[in-house]
Amino acid sequence: AQSVTQPDIHITVSExxxxxxxxxxxxxxxxxxxxxxxxxxxxxxxLLKYFSGDTLVQGIKGFEAEFKRSQSSFNxxxxxxxxxxxxxxxxxxxxxxxxxxxxxxxxxxLSVLP
Amino acid sequence: xxxxTQTPSHQVTQMGQEVILRCVPISNHLYFYWYRQILxxxxxxxxxxxxxxxxxxxxxxxxxxxxxxxxxxxxxxxIRSTKLEDSAMYFCASSAANYGYTFGSGTxxxxx
Numbered sequence: 001a002q003s004v005t006q007p008d009i010h011i012t013v014s015e016x017x018x019x020x021x022x023x024x025x026x027x028x029x030x031x032x033x034x035x036x037x038x039x040x041x042x043x044x045x046x047l048l049k050y051f052s053g054d055t056l057v058q059g060i061k062g063f064e065a066e067f068k069r070s071q072s073s074f075n076x077x078x079x080x081x082x083x084x085x086x087x088x089x090x091x092x093x094x095x096x097x098x099x100x101x102x103x104x105x106x107x108x109x110l111s112v113l114p
Numbered sequence: 115x116x117x118x119t120q121t122p123s124h125q126v127t128q129m130g131q132e133v134i135l136r137c138v139p140i141s142n143h144l145y146f147y148w149y150r151q152i153l154x155x156x157x158x159x160x161x162x163x164x165x166x167x168x169x170x171x172x173x174x175x176x177x178x179x180x181x182x183x184x185x186x187x188x189x190x191x192x193i194r195s196t197k198l199e200d201s202a203m204y205f206c207a208s209s210a211a212n213y214g215y216t217f218g219s220g221t222x223x224x225x226x
Contacts, residue, residue: 036217041222042219043203043219043220044205044217102147102207102215103159104149104156104157104158105156107156
């Protein structure tokens with residue numbers, strides 16, 4: 001069965017520092033890949049998605065993610081974090097093209113120090 | 115870009131009451147889903163729906179839950195007799211055939 005792992009439960013960075021959130025997936029082939037952000041008590045906001053093509057994907061709020069097939073990874077990055085980026089981040093996999101469902105990772109909570 | 119719309123954004127209900135969560139999927143999508151997220155936990159699959167019937171459901175989706183597409187635009191999740199542990203954020207999603215889910219912004223259900 002497909003699975004998504006986010007090795008870091010909680011990450012703390014200083015404002016202005018760079019950020020990388022890790023995501024690995026287990027799949028028989030390349031699924032569609034997503035990153036969502038969720039502020040406390042709020043819904044899911046799509047940051048970016050990868051379907052095919054260029055492996056470096058640009059998203060909203062200055063985020064980008066890179067798909068690495070050899071590592072089954074889809075890590076999220078931001079060069080300079082803002083205090084408003086503090087939230088929960090979910091990596092997700094859409095296997096609907098293989099008859100599988102959409103699966104979320106467990107999430108990484110990002111805290112930002114002033 | 116087309117959106118999946120969920121109403122209400124927040125609902126408070128008393129334990130034992132029935133609640134209906136509403137979703138308007140993207141108009142040309144054929145596959146519909148409900149997911150749930152208990153506070154502080156991961157987002158979990160509840161049910162998928164296609165061609166007017168449930169195509170898959172998780173162990174969470176017991177007899178207290180039902181889904182319906184009452185007309186051409188709405189997709190609803192009904193909880194027959196709510197329990198405290200049903201308090202969660204409920205997300206609706208829709209997709210075209212084998213391609214890309216779109217999620218709504220969620221309904222926060224609080225059972226008191």
